[in-house]
Structures are given as C-alpha cells and as structure tokens.
Amino acid sequence: MKWLPRAFRGxxxxxxxxxxxxxxxxxxxxxxxxxxxxxxxxxxxxxxxTSVLGIIAIGQTFLIxxxxxxxxxxxxxxxCAVLAATQVVNGRSEFLAVLIxxxxxxxxxxxxxxxxxxxKIPPFILTLGGLSVFQSLALVRAKNSPVxxxxxxxxxxxxxxxxxxxxxxxxxxxxxxxxxxxxxxxxGRQVYALGSAEEASYLAGLPTTRTKILVxxxxxxxxxxxxxxxxxxxxxxxxxxxxxxxxxxxxAVVLGGAxxxxxxxxxxxxxxxxxxxxxxxxxxxxxNINDSWSDFVFGGVLIVAVLITAISDLRRDNKGQRGPxxxxxxxxxxATAPVQxxxxxxxxxxxxxx
Amino acid sequence: MNLQAPALDLSGIxxxxxxxxxxxxxxxxxxxxxxxxxxGENGAGKSTLIKIASGAIQAxxxxxxxxxxxxxxxxxxxxxxxxIRVIYQERQIARDLSVGENVMLDRLPGTGLVSWRRTMSExxxxxxxxxxxxxxxxxxxxxxxxxxxLIEIARAVDYGARAIIMDEPTxxxxxxxxxxxxxxxxxxxxxxxxxxxxSHHLDEIFHLADTVTVLRDGRQVFNGAVAGLTPxxxxxxxxxEVSHTVDRTDSCNRDGGPAISLVDVHAGTRVRGVSxxxxxxxxxxxxxxxxxxxxxxAALLVGARRPSSGSVVLGGGRRLRSRTGAASAVAFLxxxxxxxxxxxxxxxADNLLLGRLAVPGPPVVMPRRQRxxxxxxxxAANVKSDSADRGVRTLSGGNQQKVIIGRWMExxxxxxxxxxxxxxxxxxxxxxxxxxxxxLANEGAAIVVCSTDFQEVGLVTDRVFVMRDGRIVxxxxxxxxxxxxxxxxxxxx
Ligand SMILES: Nc1ncnc2c1ncn2[C@@H]1O[C@H](COP(=O)(O)OP(=O)(O)OP(=O)(O)O)[C@@H](O)[C@H]1O
Ligand SMILES: [Mg+2]
Numbered sequence: 065m066k067w068l069p070r071a072f073r074g075x076x077x078x079x080x081x082x083x084x085x086x087x088x089x090x091x092x093x094x095x096x097x098x099x100x101x102x103x104x105x106x107x108x109x110x111x112x113x114t115s116v117l118g119i120i121a122i123g124q125t126f127l128i129x130x131x132x133x134x135x136x137x138x139x140x141x142x143x144c145a146v147l148a149a150t151q152v153v154n155g156r157s158e159f160l161a162v163l164i165x166x167x168x169x170x171x172x173x174x175x176x177x178x179x180x181x182x183x184k185i186p187p188f189i190l191t192l193g194g195l196s197v198f199q200s201l202a203l204v205r206a207k208n209s210p211v212x213x214x215x216x217x218x219x220x221x222x223x224x225x226x227x228x229x230x231x232x233x234x235x236x237x238x239x240x241x242x243x244x245x246x247x248x249x250x251x252g253r254q255v256y257a258l259g260s261a262e263e264a265s266y267l268a269g270l271p272t273t274r275t276k277i278l279v280x281x282x283x284x285x286x287x288x289x290x291x292x293x294x295x296x297x298x299x300x301x302x303x304x305x306x307x308x309x310x311x312x313x314x315x316a317v318v319l320g321g322a323x324x325x326x327x328x329x330x331x332x333x334x335x336x337x338x339x340x341x342x343x344x345x346x347x348x349x350x351x352n353i354n355d356s357w358s359d360f361v362f363g364g365v366l367i368v369a370v371l372i373t374a375i376s377d378l379r380r381d382n383k384g385q386r387g388p389x390x391x392x393x394x395x396x397x398x399a400t401a402p403v404q405x406x407x408x409x410x411x412x413x414x415x416x417x418x
Numbered sequence: 419m420n421l422q423a424p425a426l427d428l429s430g431i432x433x434x435x436x437x438x439x440x441x442x443x444x445x446x447x448x449x450x451x452x453x454x455x456x457x458g459e460n461g462a463g464k465s466t467l468i469k470i471a472s473g474a475i476q477a478x479x480x481x482x483x484x485x486x487x488x489x490x491x492x493x494x495x496x497x498x499x500x501x502i503r504v505i506y507q508e509r510q511i512a513r514d515l516s517v518g519e520n521v522m523l524d525r526l527p528g529t530g531l532v533s534w535r536r537t538m539s540e541x542x543x544x545x546x547x548x549x550x551x552x553x554x555x556x557x558x559x560x561x562x563x564x565x566x567x568l569i570e571i572a573r574a575v576d577y578g579a580r581a582i583i584m585d586e587p588t589x590x591x592x593x594x595x596x597x598x599x600x601x602x603x604x605x606x607x608x609x610x611x612x613x614x615x616x617s618h619h620l621d622e623i624f625h626l627a628d629t630v631t632v633l634r635d636g637r638q639v640f641n642g643a644v645a646g647l648t649p650x651x652x653x654x655x656x657x658x659e660v661s662h663t664v665d666r667t668d669s670c671n672r673d674g675g676p677a678i679s680l681v682d683v684h685a686g687t688r689v690r691g692v693s694x695x696x697x698x699x700x701x702x703x704x705x706x707x708x709x710x711x712x713x714x715x716a717a718l719l720v721g722a723r724r725p726s727s728g729s730v731v732l733g734g735g736r737r738l739r740s741r742t743g744a745a746s747a748v749a750f751l752x753x754x755x756x757x758x759x760x761x762x763x764x765x766x767a768d769n770l771l772l773g774r775l776a777v778p779g780p781p782v783v784m785p786r787r788q789r790x791x792x793x794x795x796x797x798a799a800n801v802k803s804d805s806a807d808r809g810v811r812t813l814s815g816g817n818q819q820k821v822i823i824g825r826w827m828e829x830x831x832x833x834x835x836x837x838x839x840x841x842x843x844x845x846x847x848x849x850x851x852x853x854x855x856x857x858l859a860n861e862g863a864a865i866v867v868c869s870t871d872f873q874e875v876g877l878v879t880d881r882v883f884v885m886r887d888g889r890i891v892x893x894x895x896x897x898x899x900x901x902x903x904x905x906x907x908x909x910x911x
Binding site (some may be wrong): 247248249250251253254256257260261263264265266267268269270271272273274323327328 | 720722741742743745747748749750752756758759760761762763764768771772773775776777779780781782783784787825885
C-alpha cells in the first residue's frame with residue numbers, strides 16, 4: 065500500500081478494507097439472491113443514492129472540524145434544486161443555471177460566515193432559522209410543487225465521466241480535493257486548530273475570522289452542488305426534497321470520527337459514514353423490511369456510534385482520534401490500544417468544564 | 419515517639435501512563451500541623467501524587483490513609499468529606515458563575531435553599547483575608563489568572579480541614595499575595611491543619627516548610643527536615659548541577675529605530691497612558707504586582723486588545739490594529755496556558771506547529787516534514803515526552819508551558835511578548851528558557867517579558883519597567899534590578 069498517500073493509507077488499512085469487503089460481500093450476497101452477480105451495479109447504486117448526502121456531509125466536515133455547524137444545508141440544497149430548475153424553465157441555459165446556483169451557494173456561505181464572525185453568535189440558532197427560511201423560499205419559488213426540468217441536465221442524470229456516473233464522479237472529486245485540502249494545506253490545519261481552541265488560535269495569530277468565513281463558503285457551495293445533483297436525479301426541482309438531510313449529514317460526520325466540539329473529523333471519515341448509512345438503507349430495502357423501521361435503524365446506528373465514541377473516549381490511547389467506524393472495524397487496533405484510565409479523562413473533562 | 423496518627427499517609431504509591439511511569443513506589447506522610455513541601459522537576463510526578471491523594475485519580479498500587487484509616491477507591495467527594503482539600507495546578511473555575519459562588523462552590527450556605535446573602539458575605543471575608551477586594555457578585559470572566567488562583571485558595575482554606583494540598587499555588591501570584599498566602603499557611607499550621615505544598619520556588623520552601631520530599635522521575639529521592647538543608651543541597655537533590663547565571667550580552671541595536679513602541683496607550687482603567695520604545699536585540703521586562711497592568715500591556719502589545727486611546731506602532735511605522743495576521747510581526751505567549759495557550763485535545767506536535775501556522779508560509783504542508791519540525795522543536799524546547807504524537811494533555815504543567823514557548827522558536831518573528839513565561843517551570847528549565855530568550859535577542863529579536871516575578875526580570879532583562887495601577891512608575895537597568903530595588907521602586911512611586 066506504499067503507493068497510497070498517508071492520508072488514505074491509515075484509514076484504508078484500518079477501515080476501508082474491512083468495510084469495503086463487508087459491503088462487497090453484502091452486495092454479492094444480495095445480488096446472488098436476485099440471480100445477478102454484478103456487484104458493481106449494486107455498489108454503484110448505493111454510491112448514486114448517497115452522492116447528494118455525501119457531498120453535503122463533506123462540506124459539513126469542514127464546518128464541524130472548525131467548531132461550526134450549519135443546520136440549513138438540507139433545505140438550502142432543496143432551494144438550490146428549485147432555483148436551478150426554475151432558471152432552466154425560464155429559458156436560461158444549463159450552464160448559466162449551474163453558475164447562478166454555485167454563486168448563490170458561495171454568497172450564502174459568505175453571509176453566514178460574515179454574520180457569525182462579526183456578531184460572534186453561535187451558529188446553531190442562526191442556521192436553525194436558516195433552515196426554515198430556505199424551506200419557505202424554496203416553496204415560494206416553486207409555487208408549492210416540484211418544478212420539472214424535463215430533458216435538461218441529462219449529463220448530470222445519466223451521463224458518465226471516466227466511466228463513472230457523473231454524480232459519483234463529482235462525489236469522488238470533491239472527496240479527494242477535500243481530503244487533500246484538510247490534510248496537506250495550511251488552511252486545513254488552521255481549520256483544525258480553530259476547531260480545537262478558538263481563543264488559543266486567535267492569540268497565536270491565526271487568521272481565525274477568514275478561516276471561519278471560508279468554511280461556510282466551502283460548505284454552502286458544496287450544498288449548491290448537491291442541490292444540482294438532487295434536482296437532476298429526481299428530474300425536477302422539488303422544494304421538499306432536502307428535508308432531514310442536515311441531520312443525516314451531521315450524523316454521518318460524527319459517525320466518521322468528528323465531534324461536535326470541533327477539531328476532529330476528516331472528509332474520508334465522513335464519506336465512510338455516509339456510505340455506511342447508504343449500505344444500511346440498501347440492506348433494508350433488499351430485505352424488504354417495512355419502511356417504517358428505516359428511521360429506527362438509522363437512529364440505532366447513530367446511537368451505537370455515539371456510545372462507541374464515548375466509551376472509546378474514556379479509554380482512548382494518547383494518539384487516539386479514530387472514529388467509531390475505525391473502532392468497529394479494526395479489532396487489532398482496539399485490542400492493542402493502550403488503555404487510559406477512565407477517571408483521568410473524567411477529571412480533565414471536569415477541568416474543561418470549569 | 420509521635421502517637422498522633424498522620425493526617426494523610428501515602429504509602430507505596432505507583433502509577434503508570436502509556437509511555438510514562440509517573441510514580442514508582444512513593445510514600446509520604448503528613449502529620450497534623452506540618453507544612454510539607456513536595457518538590458521536583460517538571461514531570462517528576464508531583465501533581466499525579468496529589469491527584470491520587472485527593473481521590474481525583476486512582477493509583478495502580480499503594481494505599482492512601484486519612485487519620486490512620488485506609489481510604490480505598492474513594493471519589494473526590496469522599497476525600498472532601500474526610501477533610502482533604504485541594505487546590506489543583508490548573509484552574510478550576512466555573513466561568514459562568516459569580517466570584518462569590520466560585521469561592522463557595524462546594525459549600526453553598528443555607529439549609530435547603532441557598533442563602534445568597536451569606537454566600538456573598540462569607541466569600542468577601544474569605545477573599546479579604548487574601549487581600550483580594552472584589553465584588554463577590556461580579557463575574558469571574560474578566561479576571562486575571564492570579565485572581566482566579568486567589569479565588570481557589572479562598573475556596574480551599576478551611577481551618578477545620580485535616581489536610582490542605584496546594585499544587586503550585588504561587589505560580590501566578592505576585593510578591594504581596596505570596597506573603598499573604600504565607601500568613602494563611604502559618605495560621606493553618608497553628609490550628610493543626612496539615613499542608614502539602616508544591617512549588618518550584620525554593621525560597622518559599624525554606625520560608626514555610628518543616629519537611630520536604632523530593633521526587634525525581636517518579637521516584638522519591640529525598641525526604642527529611644528542611645532545617646538541616648541548604649538551598650544548594652536541595653537543588654542538588656532535585657536536579658543535580660544547575661547553573662544560576664544567564665549570559666546577558668548586550669545586543670541591543672538602536673540604529674534602525676524601535677521594533678515596537680507604545681504611544682500614550684490607554685485601555686480602560688487598567689492601562690493608563692503608557693509610552694515606551696523597545697528595540698531589536700534587547701530583552702525588556704514589565705513587572706509589578708497583580709493588577710498593575712502588565713498582563714493587559716502584553717495583550718495590547720500583540721494586538722489582542724485594542725487600546726481605548728493611543729497606539730501601538732510596529733517597526734517600520736505600521737500601526738498594530740488586530741491580533742489576526744499580526745503573528746509575523748509579534749509572537750505572543752499568553753499567561754493562561756490551559757485556556758488561551760493550548761489546543762488541549764491536540765497532540766504535542768500540533769501545538770508546537772501552531773506558531774508556524776500563524777505566520778505566512780507555503781500553502782501546502784507535508785505531514786512528514788511537519789513531524790520532523792515538531793520533533794526538532796520538542797527537543798529544542800526540552801519537552802519531556804516519548805513522542806510528539808502524544809496528546810498535549812498528557813504532559814505535566816511545566817512541560818505544557820515549554821510547548822507554548824517552543825512554538826515560537828525558529829519562527830523568526832521580530833518581536834516576542836511573553837506573559838509569565840516561566841509560571842510552573844522548574845529551575846533548570848527556567849535557566850534554559852532564559853538562555854533561549856537571550857539567544858533570540860542576540861539574533862535580533864525584541865523580547866518583552868511581563869512578569870510578576872522580580873527575580874526573573876532581574877535575571878533575564880536588559881531594562882525593567884516597574885508598573886503600578888496601569889502606569890509605568892520607574893525604569894531600571896536589568897543588571898541593577900535586584901529584588902530589593904524593584905520592591906522599593908514599586909512601593910515608593
Ligand atoms: N493523563 C496522562 N497521560 C499520560 N501521561 C501522563 C498523564 N498525566 C501525567 N502524565 C505523565 O506523568 C508524569 C508526571 O506528571 P505530573 O503532572 O505529575 O508532573 P509534575 O511533577 O506535577 O510536573 P510539573 O512541575 O510540570 O507540574 C509526566 O511524565 C507526565 O507526562
Ligand atoms: Mg504539576
């Protein structure tokens with residue numbers, strides 16, 4: 065595995081390999097039942113279904129690593145979908161529609177970032193307001209019902225790039241760029257520093273304001289991208305299509321090793337989190353389990369993940385920054401990690417709180 | 419024969435952490451009315467021992483007894499109930515509560531319902547004993563570390579306690595407060611309360627303690643009466659040979675104008691009209707008691723606080739307006755390391771590299787190269803740990819401080835401002851830090867040391883400004899800045 069960059073190597077060996085083999089086995093198994101051995105088709109399906117959530121979650125990773133949060137991403141992606149659809153319906157070119165949506169995305173991020181840094185408000189309530197506002201704006205713009213795009217955006221719906229379906233291709237590009245930015249650039253390292261201790265970073269002289277604004281811009285722009293894919297995949301700009309995506313995105317990011325306190329989380333981890341949720345979803349569908357259970361299973365996965373993080377935090381080794389997925393899938397890691405006494409972490413937690 | 423049971427008896431205590439054996443078979447006995455000093459280098463295991471003695475963590479082996487009976491697996495609260503009170507090394511302040519509530523945190527008066535009137539009046543009394551005149555209803559947020567420290571001392575002092583443990587209570591206090599604390603400790607001794615006192619200041623040990631225990635690398639290397647000891651013997655027990663001189667070659671260069679200057683700077687009531695010029699190649703000290711304004715001055719010098727009038731001018735005439743982006747002009751070491759200095763959940767390496775992240779540089783960073791730099795800095799700053807990848811949280815207090823200093827080594831910033839740079843640092847490391855400061859000055863940097871430690875400014879600086887009530891009340895050459903001289907200047911002005 066020498067040819068892999070370090071960023072992927074560690075995670076890959078520990079997490080990807082077992083996870084991907086589990087998924088491949090599952091797909092083989094399910095496909096076998098349907099007398100169809102083409103596992104890739106199954107995997108591709110899961111990836112297609114998770115591309116929207118995946119891109120949003122990667123954007124949210126930047127925010128959460130910086131100690132920020134955006135609850136408006138779900139409804140904003142729906143707004144972007146509607147916006148793109150109405151542009152095309154009004155006779156604009158696809159190119160122009162895409163450009164407008166991306167610019168709106170970046171602009172909205174800029175506004176969030178500017179307001180949050182200028183007024184020093186916690187993002188939770190502010191973006192919770194945004195959630196409602198964008199829902200409403202989407203409904204108004206769409207006049208309460210989906211805006212069909214007919215045969216526009218074919219390239220995004222059914223097209224291929226380099227042998228991958230376009231949404232999957234975009235997802236991978238976003239993933240790789242984000243992973244590189246977070247690990248190999250000063251900006252990425254500043255994001256983690258900001259998220260671990262804002263005041264210490266500020267006093268050290270880091271450009272905390274700029275970093276904070278930038279993470280909102282990045283996230284909102286990625287949400288706009290996700291909105292476009294969302295629109296293309298359903299063939300219309302549906303004002304109600306993004307509901308709940310914000311919570312799933314946050315869940316996936318946490319599943320991938322981040323903590324809401326900030327300073328932790330990687331795009332690769334978040335993608336894995338999304339992927340696991342996608343696999344669970346696919347398995348439920350395949351096993352013909354009543355749809356009513358799907359939220360239960362989703363919630364269950366999240367609760368278990370959080371419990372695992374909490375327990376591993378209590379006994380984490382000194383380097384330990386691995387997410388719940390890594391914990392589940394790396395038995396070796398779990399067995400050899402030096403155990404730190406729980407009570408010690410507990411005092412430090414207390415010291416933190418005071 | 420002493421028939422009294424020891425107030426606190428630690429016997430055969432061992433404790434290991436991944437990569438560090440913090441304590442190895444340590445025994446310590448604290449008799450009622452005894453003041454027992456616990457000393458040793460940074461990372462020797464002092465704080466670990468007192469955390470065990472107070473139920474904050476559990477030992478791997480060994481026993482803790484209070485008043486002759488063994489206390490097993492007890493919580494903090496249980497130890498509290500047995501009359502063991504502690505002031506931990508790092509501040510334990512509830513930031514959203516008032517000063518009074520923080521003082522009375524573990525004993526809010528009143529039956530059933532809290533009596534706020536009594537809480538506040540008792541808190542004021544306790545603070546007044548320590549010379550801290552603060553409205554108990556005010557917020558703790560804007561206070562200095564020294565004031566927080568006093569609040570915690572006020573919380574812990576209890577004449578009915580069996581033993582009071584103080585982990586570096588004077589690390590951020592100035593001379594006057596230290597003397598008040600001495601009075602308090604003597605009063606405790608007179609009432610039969612045992613005191614376990616940790617400090618890196620030897621004069622305090624000789625002034626206060628009856629007995630002393632020296633730890634070194636987790637092992638007990640000395641235990642005996644203070645009376646028969648000389649300071650040199652004690653230092654020798656703690657560290658071996660230590661040099662006590664700082665090479666103070668004058669490297670000040672006034673040709674190119676000041677590296678940074680203050681022009682009639684005011685900041686509320688805390689700094690009132692300070693003007694001075696600091697040149698490349700010199701180490702300048704600002705000293706004074708708590709509340710004299712040195713900490714505020716440090717914040718002003720680095721752009722972390724904006725002057726309400728006046729200005730801070732960098733070399734070349736540029737005005738300093740904000741901390742953001744100022745790191746390439748002025749590096750800063752804040753006095754409150756836990757809250758303002760460290761990325762607590764990150765590794766030693768991440769913390770060491772923060773200085774480099776703050777100044778302009780190539781947009782791409784290579785993790786492998788970064789690791790090398792971090793390891794180099796860790797050596798240069800003499801941080802005691804087996805790997806730069808360990809969490810900075812796992813370091814002892816003094817070693818955490820070294821990390822923050824190491825952060826600014828080799829960054830090449832023209833001005834460096836250090837607020838209480840050696841709080842909690844052991845003697846040999848202090849001398850190393852002084853040497854580092856002098857080296858940075860010789861290489862052309864302008865160094866500002868804000869410190870309430872008179873010895874420190876006398877030892878390392880070229881010039882000292884003495885401050886009181888937010889004003890500069892005197893200036894003296896470093897070579898002439900004896901403790902006595904500084905005290906006189908502070909008082910007479
Ligand atoms: N939670 C922890 N995890 C790992 N190692 C730890 C932990 N806490 C302490 N140590 C290690 O135990 C040793 C003793 O630390 P301790 O804090 O007791 O030192 P100390 O004597 O109080 O030093 P200082 O004078 O710097 O405060 C150090 O090597 C430290 O790195
Ligand atoms: Mg300590």
